[in-house]
Amino acid sequence: MTESQTVTSLxxxxxxxxxxxxxxxxxxxxxxxxxHDEPLRSSVVEIGGGLIKSVGDAEPLALARSLTERHIVAGxxxxxxx
Numbered sequence: 001m002t003e004s005q006t007v008t009s010l011x012x013x014x015x016x017x018x019x020x021x022x023x024x025x026x027x028x029x030x031x032x033x034x035x036h037d038e039p040l041r042s043s044v045v046e047i048g049g050g051l052i053k054s055v056g057d058a059e060p061l062a063l064a065r066s067l068t069e070r071h072i073v074a075g076x077x078x079x080x081x082x
Contacts, residue, residue: 006064007062008049008062009060009063010044010049010061010063011059011060011061012036012040012058012059013057014033014036014058017029017056017057036059040061041059041061047063048063048064049062049063
């Protein structure tokens with residue numbers, strides 16, 4: 001029998017990214033996206049997860065366990081600090 005395992009998936013998507021790109025330009029938009037992506041990825045890696053695939057302004061991530069409230073608060077806090 002195959003053992004089951006919990007996997008948590010998390011997807012973020014930057015709202016109105018096309019409009020932001022038009023308004024701010026390519027370079028500023030990319031810098032802004034990195035300010036979102038890097039702390040998010042670091043927080044997920046820190047608790048044993050990783051990026052599935054970067055798709056434009058979306059970040060699908062996966063963790064081999066479920067998130068606790070503490071993990072979510074820490075991840076959101078990392079995003080707010082930047």
